[in-house]
Amino acid sequence: MTAVAGTIEEVRAAVRKARAAGHRVGLVPTMGTLHAGHVSLIRAARNETGFVVVSIFVNPAQFGPGEDYETYPRPLEEDLEVCRAEGVDLAFAPDASEMYPSGFATTVHMTGMTEKMCGAARPGHFDGVSTVVAKLFGIVEPDAAYFGEKDAQQLAVVRRMVRDLNVPVEIRGCSLVRDADGLATSSRNAYLSADERQRALVLHRALAGARQRISDGERDAKRIADEVRRQIADTGGVNLEYVAVVDPDSLEDLTEIGNQVLVAVAARVGSARLIDNVLLRGLRDRGGKGRKKTC
Amino acid sequence: MTAVAGTIEEVRAAVRKARAAGHRVGLVPTMGTLHAGHVSLIRAARNETGFVVVSIFVNPAQFGPGEDYETYPRPLEEDLEVCRAEGVDLAFAPDASEMYPSGFATTVHMTGMTEKMCGAARPGHFDGVSTVVAKLFGIVEPDAAYFGEKDAQQLAVVRRMVRDLNVPVEIRGCSLVRDADGLATSSRNAYLSADERQRALVLHRALAGARQRISDGERDAKRIADEVRRQIADTGGVNLEYVAVVDPDSLEDLTEIGNQVLVAVAARVGSARLIDNVLLRGLRDRGGKGRKKTC
Numbered sequence: 001m002t003a004v005a006g007t008i009e010e011v012r013a014a015v016r017k018a019r020a021a022g023h024r025v026g027l028v029p030t031m032g033t034l035h036a037g038h039v040s041l042i043r044a045a046r047n048e049t050g051f052v053v054v055s056i057f058v059n060p061a062q063f064g065p066g067e068d069y070e071t072y073p074r075p076l077e078e079d080l081e082v083c084r085a086e087g088v089d090l091a092f093a094p095d096a097s098e099m100y101p102s103g104f105a106t107t108v109h110m111t112g113m114t115e116k117m118c119g120a121a122r123p124g125h126f127d128g129v130s131t132v133v134a135k136l137f138g139i140v141e142p143d144a145a146y147f148g149e150k151d152a153q154q155l156a157v158v159r160r161m162v163r164d165l166n167v168p169v170e171i172r173g174c175s176l177v178r179d180a181d182g183l184a185t186s187s188r189n190a191y192l193s194a195d196e197r198q199r200a201l202v203l204h205r206a207l208a209g210a211r212q213r214i215s216d217g218e219r220d221a222k223r224i225a226d227e228v229r230r231q232i233a234d235t236g237g238v239n240l241e242y243v244a245v246v247d248p249d250s251l252e253d254l255t256e257i258g259n260q261v262l263v264a265v266a267a268r269v270g271s272a273r274l275i276d277n278v279l280l281r282g283l284r285d286r287g288g289k290g291r292k293k294t295c
Numbered sequence: 296m297t298a299v300a301g302t303i304e305e306v307r308a309a310v311r312k313a314r315a316a317g318h319r320v321g322l323v324p325t326m327g328t329l330h331a332g333h334v335s336l337i338r339a340a341r342n343e344t345g346f347v348v349v350s351i352f353v354n355p356a357q358f359g360p361g362e363d364y365e366t367y368p369r370p371l372e373e374d375l376e377v378c379r380a381e382g383v384d385l386a387f388a389p390d391a392s393e394m395y396p397s398g399f400a401t402t403v404h405m406t407g408m409t410e411k412m413c414g415a416a417r418p419g420h421f422d423g424v425s426t427v428v429a430k431l432f433g434i435v436e437p438d439a440a441y442f443g444e445k446d447a448q449q450l451a452v453v454r455r456m457v458r459d460l461n462v463p464v465e466i467r468g469c470s471l472v473r474d475a476d477g478l479a480t481s482s483r484n485a486y487l488s489a490d491e492r493q494r495a496l497v498l499h500r501a502l503a504g505a506r507q508r509i510s511d512g513e514r515d516a517k518r519i520a521d522e523v524r525r526q527i528a529d530t531g532g533v534n535l536e537y538v539a540v541v542d543p544d545s546l547e548d549l550t551e552i553g554n555q556v557l558v559a560v561a562a563r564v565g566s567a568r569l570i571d572n573v574l575l576r577g578l579r580d581r582g583g584k585g586r587k588k589t590c
Contacts, residue, residue, distance in 0.1 A: 008461060103545065106425070106459035109404045130401070131460075138461035164401035165426075166303060166433035250398065 002083040005092045008139050014090050015051070015140055023050030027142035027169075029133060032056040032093075033073045033187035034082040037177040041146040042086045044174050044295035053140050054083055056093040061100070061107075062128030073190060092140070099135060108134045108165070110157060113251040117153050117244050118266055118275065129154055130161045137162075137169050145169050146295065150176040150184050152262050152277045156251050174295040176277070178204065184276045191272035199237045200269045203276040206231040210263045211278040221245040221254040224263060232267065241266040241273075248279055259284045297378040299386045303434050306387050310346070310435055313384065318345030322437035322464075324428060327351040327388075328368045328482035329377040332472040336441040337381045339469050339590035348435050349378055351388040356395070356402075357423030368485060387435070394430060403429045403460070405452060408546040412448050412539050413561055413570065424449055425456045432457075432464050440464050441590065445471040445479050447557050447572045451546050469590040471572065473499065479571045486567035494532045495564045498571040501526040505558045506573040516540040516549040519558060527562065536561040536568075543574055554579045 005011045015025055026049030028041045034056075045052045056079050063069035076093060083091045107127050113119075114126035137145065147155045155173050162171055177185045182204040183197065192200060206228045218224060225243045232240045245254050248262035264277035300306045310320055321344030323336045333349075340347045351374050358364035371388060378386045402422050408414075409421035432440065442450045450468050457466055472480045477499035478492065487495060501523045513519060520538045527535045540549050543557035559572035 012463075103455075104459050105405050105407045106456050107404045107406075108460070109402045110400050111402075112400045135459075135461045138463055141463060160398075161401050164399050164430075165403070166430045168307075168433055168436060 002080060002088045003090050004080060005090060006094055007098055008094070011053070011090065011092050011139050015053070018051035018089065021050075024143045025049055025051045025053065025140065027136060027140045027145040028052065028054045028088075029136050029145065029147070030054060030056055030079075031058045031072065031187065032079045033075060033190070034079045035177075035185045035187060035189075036179070037148050037150060037185040039082065039086060040177050041148060041174050041295075042083075042088060044172060045144070045146050046087055048172070048295070049142075049144060051089045052087070053090045053092060053142065054088045055136055055140070056091055057099065057132070059099075059128060059132040060096055061131055062125050064122050064124060067122070068188075073187060092136075099132065107131050108161060110161060110164075113153070113160065114157055116251065117242055117246075117264060119153070121241055121266070126154070126157045130157060133158055134161065134165070134167070137167055142169055144172050146172045146174055148176060149173045149279055149294065150186070150275070150277070152248065152264055152279060153251060156249060159249070172295050176279075182208075184274070186274060188272045188274065192270060196237065196270040196272070199235055200267075200272075200274055202232055202235040202238055203265055203267060203274060207263060207265065207276055207278045211280065214257060214261065214263075214280055214283070219257045221257055221261075224257070228263065228265065232265070237269060239268040241268065248281070257283065297375060297383045297386050299375060299388060301387075301389055302393055303389070306348070306385065306434050309385050310348070313346035316345075319438045320344055320346045320348065320435065322431060322435045322440040323347065323349045323383075324431050324440065324442070325349060325351055325374075326353045326367065326482065327374045328370060328485070329374045330472075330480045330482065330484075331474070332443050332445060332480040334377065334381060335472050336443060336469050336590075337378075337383060339467060340439070340441050341382055343467070343590070344437075344439060346384045347382070348385045348387060348437065349383045350431055350435070351386055352394065352427070354394075354423060354427040355391055356426055357420050359417055359419060362417070363483075368482060387431075394427070402426050403456060405456060405459075408448070408455060409452055411546065412537055412541075412559060414448070416536055416561070416568075421449070421452045425452060428453055429456065429460070429462070432462055437464055439467050441467045441469055443471060444468045444574055444589065445481070445570070445572065447543060447559055447574060448546060451544060454544070467590050471574075477503075479569075481569065483567045483569065487565060491532065491565040491567070494530055495562075495567075495569055497527055497530040497533055498560055498562060498569060502558060502560065502571055502573045506575065509552060509556065509558075509575055509578070514552045516552055516556075519552070523558065523560065527560070532564060534563040536563065543576070552578065 026045030108130035109127050210224050225245045228243045244264045260281040266275045321340030403425035404422050505519050520540045523538045539559045555576040557574050561570045
């Protein structure tokens with residue numbers, strides 16, 4: 001049975017009750033249009049906590065002017081069906097006015113890692129993310145919150161925000177989920193025509209190539225980036241925005257790849273802006289010690 | 296017995312233990328140099344909660360260039376003596392590097408009410424306050440936190456931040472405390488010579504006059520402000536920075552005084568920047584119903 005809350009007060013009452021019953025609380029923040037990637041987050045939360053909250057909120061603060069806030073899909077009934085099937089305890093689907101009431105004036109702002117990669121093309125985007133995540137943490141007070149490694153920059157920003165503001169929530173990063181054809185799951189894949197989707201697969205292929213070359217011992221970040229760029233350029237209809245070869249925690253550009261690396265891309269295909277990445281940790285220590293625990 | 300913690304981990308461990316023992320937790324955030332105003336906050340916390348934490352931290356983020364960060368007094372031993380005398384359970388006195396470690400990049404930023412009054416002369420000041428208060432709330436996770444109404448703008452900003460970010464902490468505002476001569480207690484009063492202190496008393500006298508006129512029925516905000524301004528101008532050596540007649544919650548300028556009003560001033564006397572105010576609530580309802588509960 002998934003309860004549905006529209007107000008902050010309802011969430012707090014439900015969480016209070018769950019805590020009184022001795023449950024740990026897990027939060028999966030989403031913008032809805034739940035797909036296999038979200039389901040993997042929900043299952044991780046279900047595994048690790050006794051009371052799972054999924055927030056479904058298309059957050060206006062993280063969309064820029066001219067972006068797809070108005071047209072972003074909002075299939076609430078289907079999303080609640082997914083929540084019910086996955087045993088979610090509480091779905092929180094507030095109106096924008098519940099989250100940003102009249103007089104709202106506060107932003108959680110981060111310098112540095114928010115200004116590059118997706119942040120360069122989407123100024124203010126990560127402030128919008130940090131702000132709504134801080135709010136959701138204040139509302140739900142979860143023990144742990146679950147984010148996809150697909151949104152690698154978002155995950156790094158949320159981890160930094162939690163560290164900087166000493167937010168008492170454990171952040172769990174969960175592996176990127178791909179459809180059978182290799183495309184990273186995304187609500188925005190719905191914007192792709194069949195032909196565009198075929199072309200978009202080059203992102204995955206180029207990144208899989210990068211992963212292979214790094215596993216084979218390549219440590220020169222520029223050679224990795226150039227090869228990804230070349231493969232994507234060879235495919236028509238895929239407009240590359242960036243290739244980044246960075247440390248996955250600090251998002252600082254790497255020259256030489258050390259113990260861990262994030263290779264991330266963003267590209268426009270038709271009307272969709274797509275992101276994808278590969279993440280390798282523990283390169284110096286392939287036994288797996290020193291790797292960040294993922295779910 | 297006041298325990299003293301220098302690290303975030305020590306605070307969290309102590310608070311966890313207090314919670315396990317069933318205590319509510321109260322936080323009094325301070326920059327040290329504890330005076331009678333702080334003591335009133337500690338006593339309110341002591342009255343209302345079972346475990347009282349006093350943070351003592353001269354927060355660099357709320358000082359501007361050329362302000363008194365370097366010279367601000369830091370009499371830690373005397374402050375701990377006050378904590379012991381008042382039965383504080385835990386004093387948290389971190390180094391700046393514990394609060395702002397390498398790579399720190401996050402600011403809680405607020406528009407609007409932060410840009411006027413003290414914010415006009417101290418750009419960035421209230422972002423520094425909001426950020427450190429958000430951090431302290433994340434570290435201590437208090438049930439209630441205690442702030443002086445003397446710092447009226449700070450109190451309004453903290454309340455707005457808590458509302459906007461849904462921080463699960465009750466904010467308690469405690470009445471301004473005056474020394475016997477009427478000067479509002481402040482760590483910066485130590486900067487005043489005996490002559491400067493005599494001159495500074497005009498702030499209190501002018502505000503007491505404003506309170507009297509409002510109680511007598513004056514509702515024209517400009518007349519109130521002009522009269523305060525005139526009295527202060529008549530005193531040599533007191534350089535008025537602003538007189539504000541505003542709503543105490545929104546800090547919006549009033550034309551006509553309604554149910555509640557904050558009359559606030561800032562002035563330089565010698566090397567000290569002093570603030571003072573009077574706060575009247577429930578003007579339409581003098582029985583006291585509708586007043587905000589203070590401690």
